[in-house]
Amino acid sequence: MAQLMLHREVLKNFGRLPAKVQKKIYELIRKFEEDSTQSGIHLEKIDMARDSKVRSARVGDDYRAIVIAPDRGDIFLLTYVDHHDEAYRWVKNKQFEAHGSLGTLQIFDVEEAGIAVAEDTHGIPDAGIPYPLDSLNDEDLFLAGVPRALIPAVRAVRNDRAFEQLAEYLPPEASQVLYGVVMGMSLDRSLEEMLGDTDAGAARPEGPGDFSHLAEITNMNLVLIEGEEHLREILSEDIEEWRIFLHPYQRKLVEWDTKGPMKIYGAAGTGKTVALMHRAVWLAEQLETEKDQILFTTFTTNLSVTIRSLLEKLSPKFHKRIEVTNLHQLARTICFRCGWRGRIAENSDLEDIWDQVLNQTRKKDSEFDQDVIKSEFDLIIDPMGIDNEEAYLTTVRTGQPRMSRKQRKKLWRVFADFQRQLAKRNLLTFEGIIHQARLAVEQKQFQGFRHVLVDELQDFGLEALKLISALSPIKEELTNPLCVAGDGHQRIYNAVPIPLNRAGIEVRGRSRRLKINYRTSEQIRRWAHSILHGIEVDDLDGEKADITGDRSVFRGPEPKIITCDNKEDAGKAVLNWVQGLIKSGFGTHEICITPGMPKIINTIESAGIQTFELKPRKKDPGRDDQGIRYGTKKRIKGLEFRAIALVLAEEQKFSESIERFSNYVAATRARENLLVVNVK
Numbered sequence: 001m002a003q004l005m006l007h008r009e010v011l012k013n014f015g016r017l018p019a020k021v022q023k024k025i026y027e028l029i030r031k032f033e034e035d036s037t038q039s040g041i042h043l044e045k046i047d048m049a050r051d052s053k054v055r056s057a058r059v060g061d062d063y064r065a066i067v068i069a070p071d072r073g074d075i076f077l078l079t080y081v082d083h084h085d086e087a088y089r090w091v092k093n094k095q096f097e098a099h100g101s102l103g104t105l106q107i108f109d110v111e112e113a114g115i116a117v118a119e120d121t122h123g124i125p126d127a128g129i130p131y132p133l134d135s136l137n138d139e140d141l142f143l144a145g146v147p148r149a150l151i152p153a154v155r156a157v158r159n160d161r162a163f164e165q166l167a168e169y170l171p172p173e174a175s176q177v178l179y180g181v182v183m184g185m186s187l188d189r190s191l192e193e194m195l196g197d198t199d200a201g202a203a204r205p206e207g208p209g210d211f212s213h214l215a216e217i218t219n220m221n222l223v224l225i226e227g228e229e230h231l232r233e234i235l236s237e238d239i240e241e242w243r244i245f246l247h248p249y250q251r252k253l254v255e256w257d258t259k260g261p262m263k264i265y266g267a268a269g270t271g272k273t274v275a276l277m278h279r280a281v282w283l284a285e286q287l288e289t290e291k292d293q294i295l296f297t298t299f300t301t302n303l304s305v306t307i308r309s310l311l312e313k314l315s316p317k318f319h320k321r322i323e324v325t326n327l328h329q330l331a332r333t334i335c336f337r338c339g340w341r342g343r344i345a346e347n348s349d350l351e352d353i354w355d356q357v358l359n360q361t362r363k364k365d366s367e368f369d370q371d372v373i374k375s376e377f378d379l380i381i382d383p384m385g386i387d388n389e390e391a392y393l394t395t396v397r398t399g400q401p402r403m404s405r406k407q408r409k410k411l412w413r414v415f416a417d418f419q420r421q422l423a424k425r426n427l428l429t430f431e432g433i434i435h436q437a438r439l440a441v442e443q444k445q446f447q448g449f450r451h452v453l454v455d456e457l458q459d460f461g462l463e464a465l466k467l468i469s470a471l472s473p474i475k476e477e478l479t480n481p482l483c484v485a486g487d488g489h490q491r492i493y494n495a496v497p498i499p500l501n502r503a504g505i506e507v508r509g510r511s512r513r514l515k516i517n518y519r520t521s522e523q524i525r526r527w528a529h530s531i532l533h534g535i536e537v538d539d540l541d542g543e544k545a546d547i548t549g550d551r552s553v554f555r556g557p558e559p560k561i562i563t564c565d566n567k568e569d570a571g572k573a574v575l576n577w578v579q580g581l582i583k584s585g586f587g588t589h590e591i592c593i594t595p596g597m598p599k600i601i602n603t604i605e606s607a608g609i610q611t612f613e614l615k616p617r618k619k620d621p622g623r624d625d626q627g628i629r630y631g632t633k634k635r636i637k638g639l640e641f642r643a644i645a646l647v648l649a650e651e652q653k654f655s656e657s658i659e660r661f662s663n664y665v666a667a668t669r670a671r672e673n674l675l676v677v678n679v680k
């Protein structure tokens with residue numbers, strides 16, 4: 001029976017096609033299901049097409065669908081739909097081949113690729129300087145995923161610029177593997193690191209026109225249509241690509257059966273949250289008993305709100321088995337269910353208690369500065385859940401000034417007094433509630449989860465790590481107990497990195513890095529990383545993080561960096577930028593200003609442009625509620641926009657590393673367009 005696979009390209013453009021054409025495409029796909037002999041489907045051979053497998057189907061007076069008919073097997077590929085002339089132009093020189101080594105379907109244009117390299121090598125004498133790709137012979141290039149017809153184009157590459165140009169025309173898997181080699185990896189390592197070697201043992205095609213295996217392998221860009229309902233779901237207006245097409249490396253992490261906890265890390269936009277969500281659903285589908293539940297937790301509230309609604313869409317059937325909540329809400333729920341009826345201390349409560357406690361201390365001893373005492377409490381005692389003298393005396397105080405045992409003994413009395421005062425008033429600090437929750441879970445007053453998944457791990461402190469460890473069945477040695485994901489470049493709440501193994505979470509051998517950036521253009525990705533130049537970033541487990549091989553799937557304009565003398569000028573510059581974007585078709589909800597400086601927001605509003613403040617715990621309503629978004633840099637964490645204006649006041653300019661991290665986070669929320677405004 002003939003089957004049809006749909007290419008990502010069709011999905012991207014489907015919403016823009018006239019309703020009549022959309023209907024015809026549904027009909028075409030239905031015919032494939034009904035009539036396996038294809039006699040009912042009028043597929044016309046396109047003689048002018050270079051590839052003899054190309055067919056066209058009429059889907060409206062002036063619209064054509066491009067279908068690729070296999071030389072072998074009965075899987076057809078619907079690859080493109082457009083006006084007659086555009087569709088023919090698109091397909092004319094393209095070749096559609098199953099790659100003999102990787103097995104993936106590849107679409108390429110030999111002529112375009114050749115021209116791209118020639119443009120960048122033209123007139124540059126080959127000075128005999130070796131280029132990293134020289135280490136690969138033709139057979140290696142083929143194993144790297146390069147179609148045989150494109151090997152000469154790759155051979156012509158002599159510099160990074162030419163490689164960048166050519167990469168646009170190579171099948172994505174080939175350009176990713178070659179990029180790994182350009183960055184210094186061996187071919188084998190690059191295949192493993194960039195693609196995950198997911199289909200190593202899977203069937204391979206007998207020739208470039210053999211598509212019979214395509215439904216069995218991990219496809220970056222193709223999806224098999226499995227019935228009418230599936231089709232409707234895929235083509236529905238609000239479908240996002242990530243729900244259907246996973247990168248092979250993401251797929252590997254989603255379905256990785258592990259005996260212990262695992263870790264996914266990677267820079268901003270590399271698809272960690274997407275992998276976690278798919279993994280949560282994959283685990284939910286396999287739950288054995290009704291009472292088993294999955295926990296999915298994040299650090300920020302906004303991200304958990306977003307994830308909850310995305311999971312509902314990803315799996316209408318299984319999302320109810322997945323409890324999504326942010327860390328503090330989780331801790332509060334646990335404490336509440338275990339009988340705690342107090343409240344979280346407000347700043348004013350804490351100030352009152354400090355006044356009282358420090359007054360006493362001053363009377364007895366003036367050795368310590370008050371700020372030193374408070375900072376020791378905020379950075380060490382509270383986040384590490386220290387509640388007795390012995391624990392304090394033996395704790396490792398990374399990054400803190402040295403303190404003798406005698407001094408610590410003295411200070412402990414102050415902290416013990418502070419904790420007594422909190423307890424007397426039935427108050428807990430933000431950190432304290434996590435500590436109490438952890439104790440309750442460890443003492444079995446609260447039942448754990450069958451699987452635990454954690455996002456934004458970089459912001460979890462030691463107590464929080466111990467809490468998630470206790471909530472997961474690591475000790476029971478059940479499979480897939482815990483999967484954590486995070487990025488040390490985005491540590492904006494917790495200045496001191498805490499390696500997972502300090503909380504007893506052992507991920508050695510089960511830690512993998514995602515590298516392909518789906519959110520941000522390559523230009524914005526590079527600029528954002530330049531902010532962090534010189535800062536050593538960790539991999540969440542005590543080692544140095546590395547971004548070798550990181551790459552975005554698309555390119556865009558360079559970020560625009562401007563300097564303004566004052567806030568008025570900054571307001572005018574941002575307004576100008578906003579007006580330009582609106583004129584070029586950006587929706588107001590796709591543009592965000594961070595932070596939302598009142599002067600700038602007023603300037604936008606005075607020009608008659610609606611604005612929209614991003615609020616905590618509220619999902620961004622998207623196109624349903626127009627207005628230029630604005631909010632603090634912390635507020636936009638976990639969100640993303642087509643365009644971002646990042647406003648930097650003089651005093652914040654990349655001084656503290658935490659400030660640089662938060663600028664990195666803000667910049668990497670932009671997909672296509674980034675404006676950076678330095679205000680003097």
Ligand SMILES: Nc1ncnc2c1ncn2[C@@H]1O[C@H](COP(=O)(O)OP(=O)(O)OP(=O)(O)O)[C@@H](O)[C@H]1O
Nearest residue numbers: 241242245246247268269270271272273274518519
């Ligand atoms: N396989 C995919 N296909 C298409 N888009 C994808 C894919 N994976 C991720 N994306 C998109 O890339 C963007 C970033 O993904 P995601 O939020 O999962 O990355 P992240 O690594 O968690 O980012 P951050 O750490 O910056 O929050 C999202 O818009 C997501 O929809």
